[in-house]
Amino acid sequence: MGNYSLFSIVREGLRGNTGWTPAWRDPDPKPSYDAVIIGGGGHGLATAYYLAKIHGMKNIAVVEKGWIGGGNSGRNTTIIRSNYLYDASAAIYEHALKLWEGLSQELNYNIMMSHRGVLNLAHDDNEARQLKRRVEANRLNGVDAEYLGPKEIKEFCPILNTSPDIRYPVIGATLQRRGGTNRHDAVCWGYARAADALGVDIIQNCEVTEILTERGQVTGLRTSRGDIRTEKVASVTAGHTSVIAGMVGVRLPIESHPLQALVSEPLKPVNPCVVMSNAVHVYCSQSDKGELVIGAGIDGHTSYTQRGSLDIIEHQMAAIVELFPIFSRLRMMRQWGGIVDVCPDASPIISKTEIGGFYVNGGWGTGGWKATPGSGHAFADLVANDAPNAIAAPFTLERFVTGDLVAEHGAAAVAH
Amino acid sequence: MFVITCPYCGERDQSEFAHAGEAHISRPRESETMTDAEWAEFLFMRDNTKGIHAERWIHAAGCRRFFNALRNTATDRFLAFYRIGEKPPEIDDVVPATPCGEAVGSGNDAVKVERPPEAGR
Numbered sequence: 001m002g003n004y005s006l007f008s009i010v011r012e013g014l015r016g017n018t019g020w021t022p023a024w025r026d027p028d029p030k031p032s033y034d035a036v037i038i039g040g041g042g043h044g045l046a047t048a049y050y051l052a053k054i055h056g057m058k059n060i061a062v063v064e065k066g067w068i069g070g071g072n073s074g075r076n077t078t079i080i081r082s083n084y085l086y087d088a089s090a091a092i093y094e095h096a097l098k099l100w101e102g103l104s105q106e107l108n109y110n111i112m113m114s115h116r117g118v119l120n121l122a123h124d125d126n127e128a129r130q131l132k133r134r135v136e137a138n139r140l141n142g143v144d145a146e147y148l149g150p151k152e153i154k155e156f157c158p159i160l161n162t163s164p165d166i167r168y169p170v171i172g173a174t175l176q177r178r179g180g181t182n183r184h185d186a187v188c189w190g191y192a193r194a195a196d197a198l199g200v201d202i203i204q205n206c207e208v209t210e211i212l213t214e215r216g217q218v219t220g221l222r223t224s225r226g227d228i229r230t231e232k233v234a235s236v237t238a239g240h241t242s243v244i245a246g247m248v249g250v251r252l253p254i255e256s257h258p259l260q261a262l263v264s265e266p267l268k269p270v271n272p273c274v275v276m277s278n279a280v281h282v283y284c285s286q287s288d289k290g291e292l293v294i295g296a297g298i299d300g301h302t303s304y305t306q307r308g309s310l311d312i313i314e315h316q317m318a319a320i321v322e323l324f325p326i327f328s329r330l331r332m333m334r335q336w337g338g339i340v341d342v343c344p345d346a347s348p349i350i351s352k353t354e355i356g357g358f359y360v361n362g363g364w365g366t367g368g369w370k371a372t373p374g375s376g377h378a379f380a381d382l383v384a385n386d387a388p389n390a391i392a393a394p395f396t397l398e399r400f401v402t403g404d405l406v407a408e409h410g411a412a413a414v415a416h
Numbered sequence: 417m418f419v420i421t422c423p424y425c426g427e428r429d430q431s432e433f434a435h436a437g438e439a440h441i442s443r444p445r446e447s448e449t450m451t452d453a454e455w456a457e458f459l460f461m462r463d464n465t466k467g468i469h470a471e472r473w474i475h476a477a478g479c480r481r482f483f484n485a486l487r488n489t490a491t492d493r494f495l496a497f498y499r500i501g502e503k504p505p506e507i508d509d510v511v512p513a514t515p516c517g518e519a520v521g522s523g524n525d526a527v528k529v530e531r532p533p534e535a536g537r
């Protein structure tokens with residue numbers, strides 16, 4: 001694999017771009033691996049990269065039933081922040097944010113990381129009190145956080161309607177300046193390319209249909225491209241986490257829901273930051289292509305169809321027009337859905353299971369993108385050492401038995 | 417968008433209803449004798465079926481009554497509506513050819529199963 005550099009861009013420009021080679025190989029599955037990761041989303045690819053890079057496990061594979069990044073990774077709105085309330089969450093999301101900051105360099109791949117700042121709005125006194133409490137908690141955890149009043153909000157995001165006469169006036173907001181967005185495909189491709197260069201096999205169009213076990217220990221996988229022997233299977237399958245765990249009878253507290261997003265026609269730069277509102281439930285940023293990227297909450301029903309209902313979109317459009325009257329005559333271009341794996345405490349599961357060699361990383365629900373590097377980093381440690389490190393430790397499956405939940409619902413503003 | 421048949425009111429738009437989770441999970445009668453693991457199973461663990469799924473709905477903006485439905489979560493097709501206390505009817509439907517296979521939407525075409533033609537909605 002050649003290094004991408006200014007020099008290679010100029011050289012290829014002069015040669016009519018005929019010298020680029022594929023960014024990763026397209027191998028057939030080998031008969032056996034030291035570990036197999038199920039799911040080629042951002043989290044799975046990051047897990048593979050850190051397993052190879054940090055733990056020296058290079059005889060490993062990522063198997064993906066479709067194409068890499070075709071699941072929630074390629075469907076999410078890429079909002080990144082680490083201003084969660086509880087220590088356990090702050091630790092993992094802040095760990096991820098620190099890794100994001102250097103990831104383009106580390107992977108030699110431009111992930112288009114933009115630290116443009118994330119505003120979380122308060123529309124009533126109770127919400128304002130909660131957001132202020134979160135700012136203080138964040139600061140104690142070394143997470144950058146500020147509380148802004150309406151005047152400062154208006155300066156930071158001039159198109160936001162801060163007038164006191166709207167139905168749910170904006171009375172304050174938290175700002176995390178290091179928060180922002182990045183390019184989801186680039187993250188997947190960058191991790192895939194870097195993992196491949198370390199010897200990891202990235203196997204697409206390969207669906208796991210069965211996990212083989214003997215006396216409570218994983219022995220291999222059955223896939224649409226043949227059987228694979230392995231003693232370690234790491235599931236990172238987002239919406240399908242329950243189905244994969246079900247293959248070995250592991251019970252999970254997860255429910256899979258549609259989550260939709262949509263984009264507008266492209267505009268000149270108009271929204272300088274990410275704006276999120278929990279109360280009217282909508283959030284919005286602007287992509288580098290100029291499209292407004294708009295999202296809201298999950299559909300209430302469970303589903304695996306990657307489709308949601310129109311009433312959710314109607315609701316979020318009403319909210320967006322109230323907050324940004326300037327958008328009222330915009331046309332929306334595309335709408336889509338992903339399937340998110342929601343945990344009862346809105347926190348992920350990064351855990352061993354009662355089946356030896358079967359590890360689960362899932363339950364990230366509506367907000368796992370921001371954690372991608374941190375999640376992969378912590379999960380790789382668990383898979384390599386068969387024991388959770390300090391960051392992963394609070395996110396075991398046992399917490400649903402002991403009651404030691406990491407209840408981020410509501411505590412962390414909008415859950416994206 | 418679903419059209420849902422409330423067993424008491426008839427066909428209505430989905431926005432009148434709220435999904436109320438997996439059906440046929442009854443609250444244990446003697447919770448004081450249960451282990452923590454059994455309690456976690458009741459409180460948190462769910463089948464999260466891909467395929468034919470029994471679930472509760474409440475007609476929130478209508479008669480305010482709970483009822484049950486069978487729905488194929490791989491296609492979103494409703495198969496039956498029935499009242500609380502009734503057993504789910506025996507119903508066959510096309511389920512994904514593999515556990516994680518896609519029936520609709522974008523996914524791996526190799527494992528896609530088609531919706532039956534009579535499924536109009």
Ligand SMILES: Cc1cc2nc3c(=O)[nH]c(=O)nc-3n(C[C@H](O)[C@H](O)[C@H](O)COP(=O)(O)OP(=O)(O)OC[C@H]3O[C@@H](n4cnc5c(N)ncnc54)[C@H](O)[C@@H]3O)c2cc1C
Pocket residue numbers: 038039040041042043044063064065066067068069070071072073074075076077078079080206207208209236237238239240259260261295336337338339340364365366367368369370371416516
């Ligand atoms: C519309 C939307 C907006 C979102 N917005 C945000 C946001 O702004 N900020 C944020 O932090 N998070 C957001 N999220 C959540 C975020 O996308 C997810 O938490 C995260 O991407 C999950 O990461 P992943 O890489 O594990 O998932 P995925 O990319 O879904 O990867 C899982 C992979 O597993 C594969 N797989 C499943 N079954 C099998 C099998 N049997 N064999 C082989 N492979 C299999 C799937 O094909 C898939 O590619 C959003 C999600 C959606 C849907």
Ligand SMILES: [Zn+2]
Pocket residue numbers: 422423424425426475478479480481
């Ligand atoms: Zn009714």
